[in-house]
Amino acid sequence: MGGSQSREGLELSDSEYSDDDEEEKEQDSGNYADAEDRTPQVSAKVLDEVDSRLQALKLKYPKSSSPAPQKPNVGIKNAVKLYLHIGGNTPKAKWVVSEKLSSYKFVKKLRIDDEDDDEGDELGIGDGFWVLKVGKKIKVKVSTDMQMKYFGDQRRVDFVDCGVWALKFFGDEDYRSFVTKFQDCLFENVYGLRPTEENKVKIYGKEFLGWVKPEESDDSVWEDADEGVWKSPEKRPVEFPERENQDLLEEFEEAATDGGIQSLALGALDNSFLVGDSGVQVVKNFSHGIHGKGVYVKYGDQKLGSSSGNSRTPKKALLMRGETNMMLMSPLKEGKPQSTGLHQLDIETGKIVTEWKFEKDGTDITMKDITSDAKGSQLDPSESTFLGLDDNRLCQWDMRDKKGMVQKLANANSPVLHWSQGHQFSRGTNFQCFATAGDGSIVVGSLDGKIRLYSRTSMRQAKTAFPGLGSPITSVDVTYDGKWVLGTTDTYLILICTLFTDKDGKTKTGFAGRMGNKIPAPRLLKLTPVDAHLAGADNKFHAGHFSWVTEGGKQEKHLVATVGKFSIIWNFQQVKNSAHHCYQNQQGLKSCYCYKIVLKDESIIESRFMHDKFALNNSPEAPLVVATPMKVTSFSMSGKR
Numbered sequence: 001m002g003g004s005q006s007r008e009g010l011e012l013s014d015s016e017y018s019d020d021d022e023e024e025k026e027q028d029s030g031n032y033a034d035a036e037d038r039t040p041q042v043s044a045k046v047l048d049e050v051d052s053r054l055q056a057l058k059l060k061y062p063k064s065s066s067p068a069p070q071k072p073n074v075g076i077k078n079a080v081k082l083y084l085h086i087g088g089n090t091p092k093a094k095w096v097v098s099e100k101l102s103s104y105k106f107v108k109k110l111r112i113d114d115e116d117d118d119e120g121d122e123l124g125i126g127d128g129f130w131v132l133k134v135g136k137k138i139k140v141k142v143s144t145d146m147q148m149k150y151f152g153d154q155r156r157v158d159f160v161d162c163g164v165w166a167l168k169f170f171g172d173e174d175y176r177s178f179v180t181k182f183q184d185c186l187f188e189n190v191y192g193l194r195p196t197e198e199n200k201v202k203i204y205g206k207e208f209l210g211w212v213k214p215e216e217s218d219d220s221v222w223e224d225a226d227e228g229v230w231k232s233p234e235k236r237p238v239e240f241p242e243r244e245n246q247d248l249l250e251e252f253e254e255a256a257t258d259g260g261i262q263s264l265a266l267g268a269l270d271n272s273f274l275v276g277d278s279g280v281q282v283v284k285n286f287s288h289g290i291h292g293k294g295v296y297v298k299y300g301d302q303k304l305g306s307s308s309g310n311s312r313t314p315k316k317a318l319l320m321r322g323e324t325n326m327m328l329m330s331p332l333k334e335g336k337p338q339s340t341g342l343h344q345l346d347i348e349t350g351k352i353v354t355e356w357k358f359e360k361d362g363t364d365i366t367m368k369d370i371t372s373d374a375k376g377s378q379l380d381p382s383e384s385t386f387l388g389l390d391d392n393r394l395c396q397w398d399m400r401d402k403k404g405m406v407q408k409l410a411n412a413n414s415p416v417l418h419w420s421q422g423h424q425f426s427r428g429t430n431f432q433c434f435a436t437a438g439d440g441s442i443v444v445g446s447l448d449g450k451i452r453l454y455s456r457t458s459m460r461q462a463k464t465a466f467p468g469l470g471s472p473i474t475s476v477d478v479t480y481d482g483k484w485v486l487g488t489t490d491t492y493l494i495l496i497c498t499l500f501t502d503k504d505g506k507t508k509t510g511f512a513g514r515m516g517n518k519i520p521a522p523r524l525l526k527l528t529p530v531d532a533h534l535a536g537a538d539n540k541f542h543a544g545h546f547s548w549v550t551e552g553g554k555q556e557k558h559l560v561a562t563v564g565k566f567s568i569i570w571n572f573q574q575v576k577n578s579a580h581h582c583y584q585n586q587q588g589l590k591s592c593y594c595y596k597i598v599l600k601d602e603s604i605i606e607s608r609f610m611h612d613k614f615a616l617n618n619s620p621e622a623p624l625v626v627a628t629p630m631k632v633t634s635f636s637m638s639g640k641r
Contacts, residue, residue, distance in 0.1 A: 078103045078174070082134055085164035088534055095166060102135035104167065104178070106185050112141055130185035138165060142185040144471060144491040147532040149593070150179060152585035157182075158529045165529075179587050190470035204467045210521040211467065214589050217521035219578045221499050248569075248598060251288040251623065252634040257281045257296045260629040261605060265317040265326065266290075268379055268550060268611035272625070273326065273347075274632060275317045280326065280345065287614050289623040289634020297350040314343075318370050322381035324348055329370060338366040338390065344399075356399070358388065359416045360424070366390055369433060370397075374440040374456075375480050376550030385420060387442065389434045394444060394459045395422025423460045433475050437482035438552065441511035445473025451487050453498065453510045464510030466496055466522075477545045479556050482509045486559060490540035491532075492591075493525035493561055495575060524591040525559065525570055531597070539564030539603070546572070547609040547621060557621050560607045567598040567607040567626050598635060602628045 082102045087093030110128045130142045140146060140161040149158045155175040158166045169175040184195040193199040200212045210217030259277035266272045272290045274281040279298040283290040314328040315337065329342040344354040358365050367388040372378050373396070384399045398418040430447035437443075440456030449468025454461075471489035478485050487494045497520050498510040525544075527535065544561035559570045574580055575592045583590040598607070610622040616636070624635045 076101065076103050078105060078178075079170060080104055080134065080174075081168040081170075082137065083166040083168065085158075085166070085530055085533075089530070093530075098137060098165070099135050102137075104132060104134045104138075106142070106181055107131050107133060112139065129189045132182070132185075134165075134167065142182060142189050144186070144489075145537075147491065147527065147529045148182065149526075149529055149591075150585075150587045152587060154585075160529045160533045164533045183588065207515065207519050208467050210519060211469070211589070214521035219520060221497055221520045222523075222576050222578055248596060248624065248635045248637055250633060251636050252286075252291045254281075254283060254290065254292050254632045256630050256632070258298075261627050261632065262313055262315060263317050264606045264608060264625065264627045264632070265319055266548070266608050266610060266625065267319060267323045268376070268548075268613065269323050271323070271347075272610075273317065273319070274627065275314055275326075275328070277313050280317075280347070282347070283632070285610065285614060287616050287623070288636050289610070290625055290632065291634075297345070297347065299345075299352060316370060318372065318386060319378040320372075320383050320386065321378075322383075323378055324381070327370060327386065329367070332366070337368040339368070340364055340366055342370070354415060357416050358397075360395075360419050365393070367393070368431075371434055371436060374436050375438045375478075377436075379550065387434065387436065388422075389431050389444065391431055392425040392427075392429050393422065394431065394434070394442070394454070395424075396420040396459075421459060432473055435477045437478045437511065438480040438550070439482065441478070441482050441509070443476050443478045443485050443511075445476040445487050447472045449473060449489070451476065451485060451494075451496065453485075455511055463513060464498070464515050469494065474541075475543050479546055480549050480554070481552065482511050484546070484556075486544050486546060488541050488544035488561060491526070493541060493544045493559070494522050495525060495559075496522045521589055523575060524589050525561075525568075525575065525595075526591050526593060527563065527568070527595075528593050531566070535564040535566055539566075543606050545608055547612065549612045554612060558609060560609060560624065562604045562607045565600050565603055567600070567604055567624070569596040569598070569624070570594070598624070598626060600626060600628050600633070602630065604628055 080102055081097065082099040083095045084098040085093065085095050107130070108128045109131050112131060131139060132142055132146075133139050138161055140159075146159040146161065151157065152175070155169040155172060156166055157175075157178065158164065167178070169178065187193070187195040187200070191199070191203055193203070201209065204211050254274075256274065256276060258279060261274050261276055261281075263275045264272075265275060265280075267285060270285060271293070272283050272285055274283065279296055282293050282295040282297065284293045314330045316329040318327040318329075319325070320327060324347055326345040326347055327342050328345055329339045331337055331339055339358075341355060341357040343352050344356065345351070346353045358367050367390050369389040371387050371389075373383070373385055373387060377383055385396055388395050388397050396419075398420040400418065432445050432447055434442055434444040436456075442454040442456065442459070444452045444454065444462075446452070446468075449470050449472060451466040451468060451473060452462035453464040453466075455463055466485075468487075469489075471491065473487045473489060475488035476485065483497065483499055485496045485498060487496070498515075499507060500510065500513075500515040500519065501507055502513055526532075541561050541563045544559065546556040547558045547560070549556055555572075557572055559572055559575070561568050570592060571594070574594060578590075580592065580594070582592045582594055605627045607624060607626045609624055612622050615622040619637050621637045624637065626633045626635065
């Protein structure tokens with residue numbers, strides 16, 4: 001199935017949208033059809049003649065300016081017009097007036113179902129949470145789950161609450177007042193602090209005030225990032241025009257073998273791999289996607305679990321040693337990512353050759369994630385190290401013993417991985433996920449929303465720590481050159497530029513040094529409220545990734561993430577363009593809502609672009625691979641306009 005554009009209603013207009021009263025009028029109009037038919041018809045020619053005669057008379061009228069639209073004179077505070085979106089993504093989708101005249105208020109509550117609005121007056125900071133109420137139809141906790149979208153030029157906001165709603169304000173000041181109050185309530189709900197300037201500095205730091213006041217942030221770095229010192233002098237910068245009409249064409253569909261797919265391990269060489277409950281399915285890499293080879297590697301009699309015999313399905317797979325080996329990590333407990341070790345699968349022989357243990361100073365420890373030393377290091381046939389992450393640990397593991405020899409499979413006990421370098425933090429860093437750039441620089445996302453940048457030579461202290469926006473970071477990625485970082489949260493993706501100019505005037509990334517005071521504001525990638533509602537309240541963003549390059553001088557062209565049955569694709573160049581129409585008339589951080597949607601008939605496990613070497617000459621990108629529990633589908637991206 002191909003990709004579809006994101007859908008959203010156009011500018012709200014009372015002449016185009018109906019409400020219950022208007023529908024009743026339409027039903028009653030039949031009773032007066034004859035009377036309406038007898039109304040004299042006046043031609044345009046007659047009207048023009050009358051108009052010209054009136055002008056010839058040169059009549060003088062009292063001077064009066066055209067009145068500006070007035071707020072309804074009914075004494076209602078915070079008056080708004082409430083719309084409801086119906087029809088989903090069907091051709092009949094439209095906005096209808098739910099309440100011609102309503103009002104909103106922000107109230108503080110201990111529980112969302114409390115009816116007493118006066119209780120908020122007695123609640124202090126940190127007690128309860130702010131709720132938005134609109135008439136008798138809307139009562140929703142102020143949070144990013146609302147997917148609030150701003151339309152400054154229309155004095156309108158759209159949001160999700162068991163449906164998609166829009167508020168239209170009667171004046172510019174009314175609109176601005178609502179936006180300010182909403183953002184203040186959101187800040188207090190997230191951080192438990194009053195939204196004062198002092199508290200914002202406390203949360204974000206002086207260097208990151210551009211995240212609080214993006215209108216004062218220097219956006220020039222977003223355009224400069226792909227120029228100057230970052231381009232080889234002998235090469236012209238590659239331009240990627242905005243291609244809003246690119247087509248996604250389904251090429252291959254491969255059914256899962258012997259059980260469901262748990263994870264996707266894409267290779268940059270001949271093969272890719274579908275990791276399942278009982279084995280690994282080997283598929284062939286083509287320029288149009290991945291297709292079956294009929295090869296299935298079973299785990300065999302050796303169960304993938306702890307030494308105690310607890311069998312668990314692997315949730316993480318990491319290719320190594322020229323993509324001839326795969327490290328498989330299974331959780332100790334269902335629903336918990338931590339593991340005390342992993343299994344090494346020799347893909348060529350189809351056998352589990354080693355069960356490794358995580359150990360430090362003679363004590364068993366756990367890891368929640370593993371990744372390659374650097375982007376593309378899976379292609380190195382001699383690779384023997386990889387990185388590990390736990391709540392308060394960041395380290396490098398070495399499969400060789402301290403004398404430099406590769407360890408052999410032990411007869412009784414599992415061989416122990418050598419803790420090569422790293423740090424165990426004493427205080428709660430709450431690490432969640434990590435990724436590496438082409439030079440081995442490391443980006444780590446945390447439960448509190450912080451994103452930390454580490455150099456490959458020092459895991460003890462982050463060179464730069466971005467404050468985040470309060471939502472937990474569930475996945476991170478970084479471009480090959482380290483200039484861009486992508487963080488995934490449940491309701492949005494956050495794109496950060498790591499470039500800065502040091503005191504000597506040199507341009508660096510935040511992996512190489514501490515960024516100064518002029519740190520650009522990030523950009524957010526979001527679903528429209530309509531698409532967020534269609535995706536379902538229980539479906540969250542996960543596994544946001546850049547397209548895949550492993551060579552300097554090449555540029556990632558797209559970003560992809562998954563939510564429910566949707567794979568969402570953004571044009572990277574478009575997102576970086578400050579003049580992009582999405583960013584006009586917005587309040588707060590710039591948010592991009594222009595994307596392609598690939599819809600599947602079951603929840604998607606992961607969506608990834610293949611290595612860029614598989615991109616055809618007439619295609620702007622390598623194929624997209626979308627994995628669901630029972631099948632994997634490949635899509636090629638047409639370069640046709």
